[in-house]
Amino acid sequence: MLVVQKYGGSSVADPERIHRVARRVIECKEAGNDVVVVVSAMGDTTDDLIDLVKKITDKPSDREYDMLLSTGEQVSIALLAMAIHSYGHQVISLTGPQAGIKTNEVYNKAKITNIRPQRLQAELAKGQIVVVAGFQGINENDDITTLGRGGSDTTAVALAAALKADVCEIFTDVDGVYTTDPRMVPQAQKLDSISYDEMLELASLGALVLQPRAVEFAKHYNVLLHVRSSFNHNEGTIVKGVDQVEKERVVSGIAHDLNVAKIALFDVPDQPGIASKVFKVLADANVNVDMIVQSTMRNDSNDISFTCPHDDLKKAIEAMEEITKTIGAKGFSYDEEVAKVSIVGAGMVSNPGVAAKMFEALADEDVNIEMIATSEIKVSCIIKASQVKLAVLALHNKFELEKLGSSVKS
Amino acid sequence: MLVVQKYGGSSVADPERIHRVARRVIECKEAGNDVVVVVSAMGDTTDDLIDLVKKITDKPSDREYDMLLSTGEQVSIALLAMAIHSYGHQVISLTGPQAGIKTNEVYNKAKITNIRPQRLQAELAKGQIVVVAGFQGINENDDITTLGRGGSDTTAVALAAALKADVCEIFTDVDGVYTTDPRMVPQAQKLDSISYDEMLELASLGALVLQPRAVEFAKHYNVLLHVRSSFNHNEGTIVKGVDQVEKERVVSGIAHDLNVAKIALFDVPDQPGIASKVFKVLADANVNVDMIVQSTMRNDSNDISFTCPHDDLKKAIEAMEEITKTIGAKGFSYDEEVAKVSIVGAGMVSNPGVAAKMFEALADEDVNIEMIATSEIKVSCIIKASQVKLAVLALHNKFELEKLGSSVKS
Numbered sequence: 001m002l003v004v005q006k007y008g009g010s011s012v013a014d015p016e017r018i019h020r021v022a023r024r025v026i027e028c029k030e031a032g033n034d035v036v037v038v039v040s041a042m043g044d045t046t047d048d049l050i051d052l053v054k055k056i057t058d059k060p061s062d063r064e065y066d067m068l069l070s071t072g073e074q075v076s077i078a079l080l081a082m083a084i085h086s087y088g089h090q091v092i093s094l095t096g097p098q099a100g101i102k103t104n105e106v107y108n109k110a111k112i113t114n115i116r117p118q119r120l121q122a123e124l125a126k127g128q129i130v131v132v133a134g135f136q137g138i139n140e141n142d143d144i145t146t147l148g149r150g151g152s153d154t155t156a157v158a159l160a161a162a163l164k165a166d167v168c169e170i171f172t173d174v175d176g177v178y179t180t181d182p183r184m185v186p187q188a189q190k191l192d193s194i195s196y197d198e199m200l201e202l203a204s205l206g207a208l209v210l211q212p213r214a215v216e217f218a219k220h221y222n223v224l225l226h227v228r229s230s231f232n233h234n235e236g237t238i239v240k241g242v243d244q245v246e247k248e249r250v251v252s253g254i255a256h257d258l259n260v261a262k263i264a265l266f267d268v269p270d271q272p273g274i275a276s277k278v279f280k281v282l283a284d285a286n287v288n289v290d291m292i293v294q295s296t297m298r299n300d301s302n303d304i305s306f307t308c309p310h311d312d313l314k315k316a317i318e319a320m321e322e323i324t325k326t327i328g329a330k331g332f333s334y335d336e337e338v339a340k341v342s343i344v345g346a347g348m349v350s351n352p353g354v355a356a357k358m359f360e361a362l363a364d365e366d367v368n369i370e371m372i373a374t375s376e377i378k379v380s381c382i383i384k385a386s387q388v389k390l391a392v393l394a395l396h397n398k399f400e401l402e403k404l405g406s407s408v409k410s
Numbered sequence: 411m412l413v414v415q416k417y418g419g420s421s422v423a424d425p426e427r428i429h430r431v432a433r434r435v436i437e438c439k440e441a442g443n444d445v446v447v448v449v450s451a452m453g454d455t456t457d458d459l460i461d462l463v464k465k466i467t468d469k470p471s472d473r474e475y476d477m478l479l480s481t482g483e484q485v486s487i488a489l490l491a492m493a494i495h496s497y498g499h500q501v502i503s504l505t506g507p508q509a510g511i512k513t514n515e516v517y518n519k520a521k522i523t524n525i526r527p528q529r530l531q532a533e534l535a536k537g538q539i540v541v542v543a544g545f546q547g548i549n550e551n552d553d554i555t556t557l558g559r560g561g562s563d564t565t566a567v568a569l570a571a572a573l574k575a576d577v578c579e580i581f582t583d584v585d586g587v588y589t590t591d592p593r594m595v596p597q598a599q600k601l602d603s604i605s606y607d608e609m610l611e612l613a614s615l616g617a618l619v620l621q622p623r624a625v626e627f628a629k630h631y632n633v634l635l636h637v638r639s640s641f642n643h644n645e646g647t648i649v650k651g652v653d654q655v656e657k658e659r660v661v662s663g664i665a666h667d668l669n670v671a672k673i674a675l676f677d678v679p680d681q682p683g684i685a686s687k688v689f690k691v692l693a694d695a696n697v698n699v700d701m702i703v704q705s706t707m708r709n710d711s712n713d714i715s716f717t718c719p720h721d722d723l724k725k726a727i728e729a730m731e732e733i734t735k736t737i738g739a740k741g742f743s744y745d746e747e748v749a750k751v752s753i754v755g756a757g758m759v760s761n762p763g764v765a766a767k768m769f770e771a772l773a774d775e776d777v778n779i780e781m782i783a784t785s786e787i788k789v790s791c792i793i794k795a796s797q798v799k800l801a802v803l804a805l806h807n808k809f810e811l812e813k814l815g816s817s818v819k820s
Contacts, residue, residue, distance in 0.1 A: 015462065015465035018466060019466070049485070052425065052485075052489060053489070053492065055425035056425050056428060056492045056493050056496065057493065057495070057496040058496075059496070060492045060495075061491065061492060063502070064488045064489075064492045064495070065488070065492075067487065067488040067491075067505075068484070068485060068489065068492075070484075071481040071484045071485050071488075074478070074480075074481045074484075075462075075481050077477065078475070078478035078481075079462060079463070079466050079474075079478065081471065081474045081477075082463065082466050082470045082471060082474050082475075083466050083467065085467070085470075085471050085474070086467040086468075086469070092473070093477055095477075095554075119552070142529070144505075
């Protein structure tokens with residue numbers, strides 16, 4: 001088998017943990033596999049580098065920022081290779097550029113455009129364990145780029161795709177993907193498997209075991225993912241295509257997100273092009289808009305509501321002050337004390353009444369629903385932030401998720 | 411003019427100093443020059459990385475060691491480029507590999523074999539200040555190498571040669587090259603100029619303002635060096651070809667070195683091949699032998715004495731225990747409490763009696779000479795370590811070096 005393993009920054013935060021990762025990698029190699037290991041920067045390294053930048057300038061050049069940050073992963077790969085070598089195994093570290101990871105020219109959040117795995121394959125053919133720096137690549141100008149937050153997941157999945165690896169193991173500090181946040185709901189269950197689409201929804205809803213872009217990549221190239229703990233040898237959660245996942249499961253998980261603010265624009269004239277103007281202004285202000293709801297209140301005007309992360313609220317308010325005048329809306333309000341709860345499940349499509357069951361569960365607990373958005377495999381509701389725990393518990397019970405997968409204590 | 415500037419690790423040790431270097435670079439650019447800047451790793455970064463290695467393994471792979479250490483300079487170039495950029499100047503940083511610095515395959519102390527300056531020249535042509543990582547390059551396998559201690563000097567000189575720069579400015583924490591150590595002799599004078607050969611002798615004798623390899627490189631490609639302070643704008647010392655230096659100066663400087671141990675081998679049979687056997691054993695043991703003196707005592711046996719750095723003494727003693735038996739010598743002695751004082755001057759060749767004058771000066775102060783070695787532009791004596799200050803002062807006075815160059819206080 002060819003196995004790609006990915007370890008995050010907390011797994012390599014100090015020399016002792018680096019040695020633990022080294023032994024885990026060697027286990028996999030000694031089981032007869034070819035092994036490629038992708039690592040992130042050690043613990044707080046990236047934050048420390050960013051602190052240094054702040055002491056130099058408020059507006060660092062994007063290119064130089066990537067030049068700087070990419071050193072974090074380069075330190076990790078060298079140290080991990082030394083640790084593996086100290087156990088007598090053949091190993092070589094490669095930077096993103098050396099591993100042939102080509103990206104577009106967008107610094108700080110570059111996208112992988114191509115992988116030239118020749119060097120990597122040659123090293124594997126020599127029997128080497130190959131340790132690759134996550135999060136980084138090289139653009140057409142021969143300049144170093146970084147892939148943005150969680151980029152090491154994407155590196156691992158992209159390498160697994162390019163090398164046609166049998167599995168891409170993502171090591172985290174949890175045992176796998178859960179039906180909901182186990183810190184909030186003790187009955188939360190670890191799922192044995194989940195589809196790419198469900199994982200995508202869960203990831204983008206704040207269940208951050210896997211970066212959404214990495215999941216998209218895995219879906220596109222059909223890379224089998226195994227999300228598992230770096231602290232034990234339990235089987236984790238397999239992420240794979242929907243046809244490989246048991247379809248009878250209607251709802252697979254409950255996600256929640258507290259990093260949500262709601263903005264409502266009142267009495268917007270009911271004319272074509274109004275919504276486009278509103279969201280153009282928000283886009284120009286770089287506001288990350290999530291849910292959008294428009295409802296007709298009277299014959300001649302609408303209310304438009306949307307949500308965004310807390311960090312973008314200030315920009316959104318400024319944009320709304322501008323737009324209310326331009327389009328002749330009556331005004332707007334905002335609320336930071338809201339949360340999003342979502343149910344996710346690939347089986348929803350063929351099971352009518354799932355949304356209704358969700359609303360019923362919330363109503364039974366006196367949870368007021370302020371906004372609703374649906375997709376093929378997800379229903380999300382905006383509720384009061386103070387009721388989020390109550391809501392998640394109610395939904396977990398309603399859809400009997402404690403009967404899924406293995407229990408937390410396993 | 412095209413100017414290459416080199417700043418060492420202490421010049422970029424913290425954000426404030428990085429800003430100071432940035433302003434100095436910009437001054438040079440605003441004076442109408444094209445500027446290439448070579449920097450080392452910030453302050454203690456390299457030592458911190460080495461400490462990390464020690465916690466991982468006793469025997470790090472040489473390749474991974476270079477992969478690790480090269481990150482130090484990459485951090486410096488990114489931060490310096492950000493600082494220069496913050497003043498509104500166009501700037502780009504390049505790693506050693508990006509700057510086209512090709513080396514042989516010897517990790518940890520690679521030698522530059524070739525420079526492909528196309529990228530660098532293209533950036534200069536765009537009006538950019540170019541900041542290059544010192545100390546590092548890339549070998550034929552596309553792997554990162556480092557040049558060993560003081561490698562950034564070599565990077566700067568090699569780039570100056572490849573770009574045909576008008577001058578290579580080496581910034582240090584002293585004002586230039588002195589007739590002797592100003593901390594020991596207050597009358598020490600800064601030299602306005604010195605020849606490559608003299609600088610080489612001074613450098614290899616412990617006056618560490620410039621790395622010997624860098625001086626050799628400068629001599630070979632006739633690169634004009636300017637050693638000057640990063641703390642003020644005083645003219646420093648120009649290092650250039652001997653025909654460009656005032657030749658009437660007989661002695662340019664006095665060097666001393668306390669890191670010396672002396673080993674004497676007694677009653678060595680006077681047979682061909684004996685010396686070769688002795689020094690073969692020392693070479694095999696990696697002992698860095700400096701001075702060698704052989705004297706015939708009687709008709710049938712010799713004494714052989716040599717010096718080495720303190721760190722190598724233990725290995726040297728082990729080698730001597732082995733060799734005395736093999737070759738039938740009577741025994742050996744060693745002494746750590748010795749020092750080397752040297753006079754250096756390109757004018758010596760054409761001025762007989764310089765050595766005699768040196769011995770006279772030492773005799774006048776009752777300094778006993780234990781070994782003597784001479785080259786075309788240098789005379790070195792081994793004396794008691796306790797007398798080194800006395801000897802340096804006496805020599806400085808004897809050769810009237812206080813009349814050379816500008817005074818320390820200038």
